[in-house]
Amino acid sequence: MIAIKNILLLNNFEEPQKCKKSDILIENNLITKICNAGDLKIPEGATIIDGTKKAIMPGLINTHTHIPMTIFRGVADDLPLMDWLGNHIWPLEAKLDEEIIHAGTMLGCMEMIKTGTVAFNDMYFFTDSIIKAVESVNMRCTLSYGLIDLCDEEKRESEMNSQKDVLNSLEKAHNKNELINAAVGPHAPYTCSAELLQHAHDLAKEHNVPMNIHMNETEDEIKQIKEKTGLRPFEFLNSLGVFDDINVVAAHCVHVSENEMKILKDKNIYVSHNPLSNLKLGSGIAPIPTYLKNNINVTLGTDGCASNNNLNLFESIKACATIHKGVQQDSTVVKVSEVLNMATKNASKALNYNSGEIKEGMWADLVILDLKNPTLIPNKNIVSHLAYSFNGVVETVIINGKIVLEDGKMTTMDEDKVYEKAEEAYLNLVN
Ligand SMILES: C[C@H]1O[C@@H](n2cnc3c(N)ncnc32)[C@H](O)[C@@H]1O
Ligand SMILES: [Zn+2]
Numbered sequence: 323m324i325a326i327k328n329i330l331l332l333n334n335f336e337e338p339q340k341c342k343k344s345d346i347l348i349e350n351n352l353i354t355k356i357c358n359a360g361d362l363k364i365p366e367g368a369t370i371i372d373g374t375k376k377a378i379m380p381g382l383i384n385t386h387t388h389i390p391m392t393i394f395r396g397v398a399d400d401l402p403l404m405d406w407l408g409n410h411i412w413p414l415e416a417k418l419d420e421e422i423i424h425a426g427t428m429l430g431c432m433e434m435i436k437t438g439t440v441a442f443n444d445m446y447f448f449t450d451s452i453i454k455a456v457e458s459v460n461m462r463c464t465l466s467y468g469l470i471d472l473c474d475e476e477k478r479e480s481e482m483n484s485q486k487d488v489l490n491s492l493e494k495a496h497n498k499n500e501l502i503n504a505a506v507g508p509h510a511p512y513t514c515s516a517e518l519l520q521h522a523h524d525l526a527k528e529h530n531v532p533m534n535i536h537m538n539e540t541e542d543e544i545k546q547i548k549e550k551t552g553l554r555p556f557e558f559l560n561s562l563g564v565f566d567d568i569n570v571v572a573a574h575c576v577h578v579s580e581n582e583m584k585i586l587k588d589k590n591i592y593v594s595h596n597p598l599s600n601l602k603l604g605s606g607i608a609p610i611p612t613y614l615k616n617n618i619n620v621t622l623g624t625d626g627c628a629s630n631n632n633l634n635l636f637e638s639i640k641a642c643a644t645i646h647k648g649v650q651q652d653s654t655v656v657k658v659s660e661v662l663n664m665a666t667k668n669a670s671k672a673l674n675y676n677s678g679e680i681k682e683g684m685w686a687d688l689v690i691l692d693l694k695n696p697t698l699i700p701n702k703n704i705v706s707h708l709a710y711s712f713n714g715v716v717e718t719v720i721i722n723g724k725i726v727l728e729d730g731k732m733t734t735m736d737e738d739k740v741y742e743k744a745e746e747a748y749l750n751l752v753n
Contacts, residue, residue: 329373381440386623466507599625
C-alpha cells in the first residue's frame with residue numbers, strides 16, 4: 323500500500339486550472355482512492371510519500387521502440403533509412419546475442435523510467451532475453467518479434483516457426499507476470515511477403531493481441547510497394563485484410579495519401595508518431611494536424627536509439643508540440659492537451675492498457691515530479707511545462723503499484739552494473 327499526501331494531481335490536461343492538491347491511495351497494483359489533500363485516512367502499514375512541492379502525472383507510454391538498440395546509440399548517424407538499415411544496422415544485428423540484448427534492455431528500461439516512461443511497445447529479436455530483463459525491472463511492455471522474410475519462402479517458414487515460439491513464451495510470461503504483454507510485429511510492407519503479413523494478422527486475431535508494424539516511413543518504400551503491387555502500402559495491406567478486427571499500431575505514417583488516410587480512419591488504426599526519428603533519418607514530417615482533424619488516433623514513440631538517439635519521450639512531446647506549428651505556420655495546431663494525451667491516454671487505448679490517466683480503479687503507473695526543478699519554475703503552469711519546458715528528469719516512478727524509481731535512483735537494478743554491462747555489450751557488438 324502506498325499513500326501519497328498533498329500532491330498536485332495532473333489529471334486534467336484539457337483544463338489544467340482544475341488540477342489540484344490531492345491525496346492518493348494505491349493498493350496492490352491499482353489506484354483505489356483519490357481525495358482532496360488532507361482527507362485521506364491513511365491505512366496502517368502504508369508507505370507514505372509526502373507530495374508537498376511535488377506533482378503526479380500518468381506515466382508516459384512509448385508506442386514504438388526497439389529497446390535493445392540502446393547499445394547502438396551513436397553507431398550510424400546521418401544516413402537515410404534504407405542505407406542506414408541495409409548497410410549499417412542489419413549487418414550489426416547479425417552479431418546480436420542474448421547478452422547484448424539483455425544489457426541493452428536494462429539500459430533502455432533505466433533511461434525510460436528515469437524520464438517518466440512506464441510502458442513501451444517494442445519490436446525486436448531475442449524476445450526471451452528482453453522478457454527476462456523487463457521482468458527484473460518491473461516495467462510494463464508489449465513485445466513483438468520483428469518478422470522479416472524479404473519474400474523468401476524458406477525464410478518465411480522459419481519466421482513463422484520463430485513467431486510461434488515467441489508467442490508461446492510471451493503468453494507464458496504474461497500468465498506469470500501481467501506486466502508482459504504480447505503483440506505480433508511484421509516489420510514492414512517492404513520486408514514482409516503478403517503471406518507473412520496475412521499470417522501475422524491471423525495470429526493477432528486468434529490470440530487477441532495488437533499488431534505492431536512500420537508503415538509509410540519514407541517515399542522510397544512507398545514507390546517500391548507501388549511498383550510491386552500497383553497500390554500504396556495501406557491500400558495493399560487493406561486489400562489483404564491485414565487491418566481487420568485487430569488493434570494495429572502503425573509506426574511513422576509520414577507519407578499518407580487521402581485514400582490511405584481514409585483507411586486509417588475506417589480501420590481505427592493507431593498511428594505511432596516518431597517525430598525525432600523521422601527528422602534524424604530525413605524521412606519527413608507526418609501530417610499530424612490532419613490526423614487530429616480527422617479524429618485518427620495518434621500516439622507517440624521514440625523509435626530505437628540508433629535513430630533518435632535517446633528514449634526520453636518528453637523530447638518527442640516537445641517536438642510534436644512544436645514542429646507541426648512551424649510546418650503549418652499555425653501556432654494553434656497540436657495543443658498541449660492533445661500531445662500529452664498522445665503520450666498517455668491514446669497510447670493506453672492502443673495497447674489495451676488500463677492506464678494513461680489518474681483515476682480510481684486504474685493501474686498505478688504513475689510518475690512524481692519534484693517541482694524544485696528549474697525547467698518547472700515558475701510552478702504555475704505545470705501542464706504547459708510538461709509539453710514545452712520540462713527536461714524529463716523525474717523523481718519517483720510507480721509501475722503496477724511498485725516503486726521502481728525513488729528519489730532518482732532505480733530500486734530494481736544496480737545502476738553501475740547496468741552501465742558496465744552496456745559498455746561490454748557495445749564492444750562485443752562492434753568488434
Ligand atoms: C525490428 C527491426 O526494425 C529495425 N528498425 C529500427 N528502426 C527502424 C526504422 N526507423 N524503420 C524501419 N526499421 C527499423 C531494427 O533495426 C530491426 O531490424
Ligand atoms: Zn521502428
